[in-house]
Amino acid sequence: MDPRVRDLYKRIITVGRDYPTGLSHVREKAKREFFKRANLHDGLEINRAINYGRHMVREMTGIIQFKKYRALKQRYEDES
Template sequence: MANPLRSEVVRLYKNLLYLGREYPKGGDYFRDRLRAAFTKNKSVQDPEQIKAMIARGEYVARELEALYYLRKYRAMKKRYYEDRPEKNS
C-alpha cells in the first residue's frame, strides 16, 4: 500500500532540489545534505509526523527563496549605488 503523502514528499524534494542549485555553498553541497535528510527520515510511517516534516521542508523552501531575493536585492543595490559620487555637505 502506497502512502498518500508520497506525492507531496516527492514534490517537496524536487522543489528543494531546484532551489538548492543556487545555494551559496554550492549545489552539490546542498544536494548531498538534502538527500541525507530525506534518507534519514524515509522509515517514518506516521502521517502526522510526515505532515510535520513536510511543513518544515516548506518552511526551509520559503527561507531559501527569501535568501535568494535578499542576495539579488543586495547585488542590485550595490551596482546602483556603487558609481554614485558622494555629496559633501
C-alpha cells in the same frame, strides 16, 4: 514514496540551483535529511516533516532574494 515528498525534493533541488553555497551542497544536505526521516510511517509525522521541508524552501528562497538584492544594491551604489 508519497508524491508530496517527491514534490518537496524537486522544489529543494530547483531552489538550490540559485542558493549561494551551490547545488551540490544543497543536494547533499537534502539527501541527508530525507534519509534521516525515511523510516516515518505515521501520517501526522510525515505531514510535520513535509511542512518543515516547505518552511526550509521558503527560508532558502528568502536567502536567495536577499543575496540578489545586495548584489543589485552594491552595483548601483558604486555607479553613483
